[in-house]
Amino acid sequence: MRDDAELLAAHVAGDHDAFGELFARHRDRLWAVALRTMGNPDDAADGLQDGLIAAYRRAGSFRGESAVTTWLHRVVVNACLDRIRAGKVRAAEPLPDDLDRWEPGTAAVPDPADLAIRNERRAAVLAGLRQLPAEQRAALVLVDMEGHPIAEAAQMLDCAEGTVKSRCARGRARLATWLTENGLLQDGTRHPTGTSDS
Amino acid sequence: MTETPDEELVRRALAQARHTEPMPAEVLARMQETLTGLGAEPVATVTELRARRRRRTAMTGLVAAAAVVVAGVGIGSQWGSLSGGDGLTTAAEAPAAERDVAEEADDGATEPASPQYYQAAWVITEESFAEDAARLRGQIVNLSSGQALGLGGSPFDEGYADQPEADEDHTAIPGSDAGQRTLREGRMSADALKACADQMRAAARGDSVPVSWYGTPGWLWYLPPTDGGQVVNLIVCGEPEPVLSTVLPAP
Numbered sequence: 001m002r003d004d005a006e007l008l009a010a011h012v013a014g015d016h017d018a019f020g021e022l023f024a025r026h027r028d029r030l031w032a033v034a035l036r037t038m039g040n041p042d043d044a045a046d047g048l049q050d051g052l053i054a055a056y057r058r059a060g061s062f063r064g065e066s067a068v069t070t071w072l073h074r075v076v077v078n079a080c081l082d083r084i085r086a087g088k089v090r091a092a093e094p095l096p097d098d099l100d101r102w103e104p105g106t107a108a109v110p111d112p113a114d115l116a117i118r119n120e121r122r123a124a125v126l127a128g129l130r131q132l133p134a135e136q137r138a139a140l141v142l143v144d145m146e147g148h149p150i151a152e153a154a155q156m157l158d159c160a161e162g163t164v165k166s167r168c169a170r171g172r173a174r175l176a177t178w179l180t181e182n183g184l185l186q187d188g189t190r191h192p193t194g195t196s197d198s
Numbered sequence: 199m200t201e202t203p204d205e206e207l208v209r210r211a212l213a214q215a216r217h218t219e220p221m222p223a224e225v226l227a228r229m230q231e232t233l234t235g236l237g238a239e240p241v242a243t244v245t246e247l248r249a250r251r252r253r254r255t256a257m258t259g260l261v262a263a264a265a266v267v268v269a270g271v272g273i274g275s276q277w278g279s280l281s282g283g284d285g286l287t288t289a290a291e292a293p294a295a296e297r298d299v300a301e302e303a304d305d306g307a308t309e310p311a312s313p314q315y316y317q318a319a320w321v322i323t324e325e326s327f328a329e330d331a332a333r334l335r336g337q338i339v340n341l342s343s344g345q346a347l348g349l350g351g352s353p354f355d356e357g358y359a360d361q362p363e364a365d366e367d368h369t370a371i372p373g374s375d376a377g378q379r380t381l382r383e384g385r386m387s388a389d390a391l392k393a394c395a396d397q398m399r400a401a402a403r404g405d406s407v408p409v410s411w412y413g414t415p416g417w418l419w420y421l422p423p424t425d426g427g428q429v430v431n432l433i434v435c436g437e438p439e440p441v442l443s444t445v446l447p448a449p
Contacts, residue, residue: 057328145216
């Protein structure tokens with residue numbers, strides 16, 4: 001099986017199937033990053049498509065200085081940020097399809113109350129995330145949500161590591177304030193309003 | 199910068215809000231369709247001149263040292279019918295201002311366009327520059343007359359002040375990929391246009407189309423075709439050199 005770099009090189013060399021294979025490997029994570037960065041599925045699809053087109057066309061510019069997946073993330077994140085900067089985003093809307101669901105056949109049946117609380121927290125975090133400046137949001141998505149190291153996120157965001165750290169710290173602080181003001185981050189218990197243990 | 203306990207809780211909450219589901223089927227289908235379309239495109243060359251430097255400057259405050267040349271894929275056969283004017287300028291689809299310009303271009307006339315036209319501009323992005331340039335070839339106006347873009351003075355001096363300043367309007371241009379493409383109609387502020395008037399007067403020559411580049415006025419400059427190709431430069435207000443350049447198949 002060809003690795004990512006081999007697939008990208010094959011694409012540049014004219015292999016018509018290589019890029020599709022490469023994209024298929026990473027599409028779900030790229031989708032997740034686009035979704036969280038843009039804040040809704042429609043804009044995420046637009047941003048991901050922009051990134052897909054850009055990556056396809058700029059494959060020849062890949063110098064191998066980072067992992068292919070890092071480069072792909074960089075192209076997609078930049079495409080999303082470009083859309084946000086250009087104002088090409090829809091009004092914020094809830095993500096009804098983005099919440100935890102129990103599917104028949106899965107191992108454990110969650111307590112409906114627990115599921116509701118978890119969904120409420122997640123919805124609140126996502127709503128707070130949308131309040132942040134796009135650059136801070138993208139940094140938090142890559143570092144705190146997706147778990148990329150700071151150095152890798154810096155490559156994806158085309159900025160210094162210190163900048164990523166700063167964006168994350170400021171974003172977390174703002175998000176903490178926002179969640180606290182909305183009663184969702186109280187006394188360290190992380191319970192939504194009305195469900196605190198204290 | 200010290201992290202507070204609350205920020206640590208936020209970090210955990212963000213991790214718990216990670217999206218773990220696969221790409222939805224409808225999005226996957228759209229991406230596969232896009233890939234199919236890309237695979238049908240002939241190869242052209244896109245030369246990034248100052249675009250990368252401009253972007254890097256905006257993001258990091260640093261200025262890149264060199265221009266970068268990248269391989270790219272240019273105008274697809276799917277745009278063939280559009281670049282001739284069908285897709286962008288049909289009476290049923292195109293905004294009135296664009297219809298005016300298209301008719302002007304088609305007729306070869308040099309009548310001054312309406313003031314509203316000068317506020318409208320196609321939004322150009324680096325990612326889709328080549329196909330945008332190809333599609334907009336059907337909307338060329340001749341700047342050499344000094345009239346088609348209002349370079350005689352009046353459109354920049356009058357007619358805008360009373361217009362509400364508008365950001366990009368984002369009217370999707372139909373006629374391609376079920377409206378999924380990125381070329382969109384935008385509008386530029388009167389102040390931005392006035393600031394650029396002198397540069398446009400000085401640089402105006404040949405066939406051009408007004409565009410918006412990250413909110414900055416500019417224009418695509420179509421050089422005379424040679425050897426089966428046509429160079430298209432993106433000139434942006436305040437930038438002495440072309441920001442982007444591409445070579446299209448000769449019309």
